[in-house]
Amino acid sequence: MRKKLEINEEAKSNLIRYAAALLAVLLIGAVLIAVQGENPGKAFSEIIKGAFGSKINIGNTLRHTMPCILTAIAAAVAFKSGVNNLGLEGQIYFGALTAAVLGYAFKLPPGVHVIVCLLASGVAGMLYALLPAMLKLVFQVDELISTLMFNFIAVLLTEYITMWWIMGGRGSDGSNAISTPPMAASARLPGLIQGSSASLGVVLAFLVAVLVYLFYRYTVKGYELKQVGENIRFARAYGIPVARTFLGIFLMSGFISGLCGGIEMSGSYGSFTAKFITNMGWDGILIAYIAKQNPIAIVVVSFLWGALRAGSLQMERMTSLNKLTVNIIQMLFVLFAAIDYKALLDHMRQKHIRSREAG
């Protein structure tokens, strides 16, 4: 009975958080849109229409939900255990490149080819996560800063590999021209909704989220991993090998990020282009934080994120607004959701009591 109450308390504070953040964002967003000389009501309705207006639009929403779910799960896995893996973007890049290369260079039977590509992309992300993890374990280099640096290196290195190894040095420095040959049809994920860019990838992402949820909820290993993050001294005393766990977490997080890159390739892009994404890794980190690292909440927030992304494209087509307006709205949502409202309320209440006692 008591446990149930506690959960309710937490859910309540989360609900307050989301509601307050949403309200604030709607207000500020409306002002932001009005300042740019557009009708906020029209802009919001275009966003909703663009996200859920038709079957194709829902497909686009799902397509943009996929990378959000996977990157956020990758971030959540790391953050849960106190590993600051900010290198998601780099791991995505290497996963994507690996999938794209295997996709065009080999001929395999249809079903097998996709699976090979996706698994290899995960492994590539994992190997790229291994570098900062080893730096931390061997030299105690803070992964927070090393993963940030590895992000920049990954973007440049994948561009280098594409341009000099795959294209043989041809192609100008304009990054649009630098890309791998298209992947074979057997390496592409089948589409989910006809006419939209949604692929089976979103189902895979959802499955990964569910698996991670079950892993942390029901297995001893999951509990141990969480303990390492929550109370490292207890974890040590309890006999959990902290170094090995740290490595495991880092690799798991890298695998999921790499997989995200792979699904992006075989689900949507079809060939690796230099600098093909910006800020996908940041999206994941922000979503993981808003959702408090809970896989189910991550799926919900990711869906919201995907809807905003798909809706922003429609908004840009139908109004004079730039789709970046939506990015700013997303940022504001994170800022407002990051506020600890409960502490704020408690603080205000105490102040109130104090002032009443004084008066």
Place this chain on the structure above:
Amino acid sequence: MQEILLAVISPVVFAGAVRIAAPLVIGSVGGCFTEKSGTFVLAYECFMLISAFFATWGSYVTGSAVLGALIAVMVSILVGILFGILVFRFQANGMIVSIALIYGAWAVTTLLLVSIFQVRGSFISPDIISFQTISIPFLNQVPVLNDVLNNKIGPVYLAFLLTGAAYVVMYKTPFGLRLRGVGMNATAAQTAGTNIRRYKWTALIIMCACCGLGGAIIPLSGVSMFTENMTSGRGFLCLAAVLVGGGNPIKTSIVAFLFAYTDALYLTLTSFGLPTQLLSCIPYVAVIFVLIVSKLRARRKAALGAGRLKWRKKVTA
């Protein structure tokens, strides 16, 4: 091979490094204050990018680089106040607020680029006035130093002055002592009667002002343009310099200069036909190497029992 080695230590590279170092040094000297006051800020990139944009805008509108930089510093401080309100007042997680701000800075500057200048990607105009170069008369006589140090824009010299000033403030004044006290042990500092909140805020404002100035230098150092995501990771290099330097302004500046030097190599080494992508990697690889070396040194010191060791142990909530 020999040619490359000679080119690497040529005065041209050092002259380039001195020029490139200014934003990094100024930004990271500011970061020393927040580092020492125990505030965890990751958003250097945000402050620098926002101020790079507003410096461009200010310089374009007013026709003066100094006014442009001033506007940039103001805007940077405003963003810093937002950070402070969220983190100090509303107890938000510093890392998440930082990441959201970095993400937002990219969106805001790109959007403003479209809505103010009606261009996508980059804005180039001769009306963006850069800082004047300053020539120091007595340096004319010295052969190598003249190339390396003379005829640079004003902020380059300001970077040296700021480093010295920051060192003095940090280690020779009561303000610096209390600031470090707040970072080392907030409870003890409060017991001793220090207003923690005020010191943390002051450090944050100093950091934002410095990052603002650093960011303003990037578009106003002769290129006369602003491009999308112009700072391209310089903020993160500042952060790395602060972490390696441990908040000591002089050490931090030296590390920042080292990063600038590796960045300057790019210009020289492209002439040897090396792939540009690999050359662009050099500063980031350098950061990782410097981190490894500083860790090894710290460990040796600890083994000798000489230095007091304090390394950040920040874990996300």
